[in-house]
Amino acid sequence: MERSLTVLHADDDPGMLSLSEAAFRQVEAVTLVTAESASEALDIVSSPSTHVDCLVSDSLVLPNGVALVEAVREKEDDIPIFLFTAKSWGEVEGVATAAGVTDYVQKAGPGDLSLVLERVRNIVDDGDDINTTLTSGASAVGAALTEHETAVSAASLGLAEDWDLIGQWLGDEELGLVIVETVESYAGLSAIEEPLYESIDTDALESLIRPLVEGQERLGIEVRFPYGDYQLAVTSAGDILARPLDDALH
Structure with missing residues (x-):
């Protein structure tokens, strides 16, 4: 049973927030509110006009030195x-x-944002009261850490999980165009029949993946998303990977 849920995502990276907005649009019962600083996020939580049901937060710190x-x-x-x-x-x-x-999810881990989305979706899909749907404190954090470590040991950014390396983004063309052309060549998937924008905000994805400083790689970021009958993964090294969506669900 779904119910309305307001999620606040606080992160000082606008690209990550844009990507988050695109991802959370997949969950109809969720309203996403974003904040680019710890102070802004705390103001939203403290506001009587906004009830926040769940906080997703980067390691932000308030001006007084207290963690958000x-x-x-x-x-x-x-x-x-x-x-x-x-x-x-x-x-x-x-x-x-x-x-x-x-819960704790490390960015650049397998599925990173998808894993956060799954955690929040579990709250939405559970018909019980929010306070009883989640395990609180260190036990839940420990479970998430164990899961993360297992995933990392099983795959280095997906390459050991039966993925096919189907293309490479070098940064000199629009990332969305490169993805479409790569998938069309690999799987014959028509971008007209399956518009990429329905699966991912490519501008936000490129903002996240592109290095902050020209010539320097933004290490360890991987974003996964479904596209047609495939699950795609794009890494900050420019790798574009694919595997059948059915394999991703097992």
């Missing part, structure tokens, strides 16, 4: 908090434990 997730936890005892950050568990363990975060 800790400040939110002080205001909301039972709100689910997903710590979604590029930092390793060892770097955030203290803050995550103090804030009693519900």
Whole structure:
């Protein structure tokens, strides 16, 4: 049974927030609110006009030095908090434990944003009260960490998971155009019949994947999404990978 849910995603990377907005559009029962700073996010949580049911947060810190997730936890005892950050568990363990975060997902891990989407979708799809749908505190964080480590050991950015490397983006053309041309060549999938924009916001994807500084690779980012009968993966190394969607569901 689905119900309306307001999710706040706080991240200082506008590209990540744009990608998040595109991803969360897949969940009809979710309204996504975004914030580009810890102060903005805390203002939204504190506002009487906006009820936030769930927080997805990067490792943001308020001007007074307090971690955003800790400040939110002080205001909301039972709100689910997903710590979604590029930092390793060892770097955030203290803050995550103090804030009693519900889950930890590391950016650049297999499925990263898709995994966050799945966690939030579980809240939406569960008919019980939000407070009883999630395991709180360190046990849930530990479970997420174990899952993440297992996935990483099983695959280095997807290459060991029966993916086919079907193309390479060198940065000199629009990423969306390269993806379409690559998939058309690989699978004969018509971009007219299957518009790519219905599956992914390519501008947001390119903003996330493209290096911040020319000539420097943005290491370790991988984004996965369905397109036609395939699941695609695009990495910050420019690799474009594909596998049948049925394989991705098993």
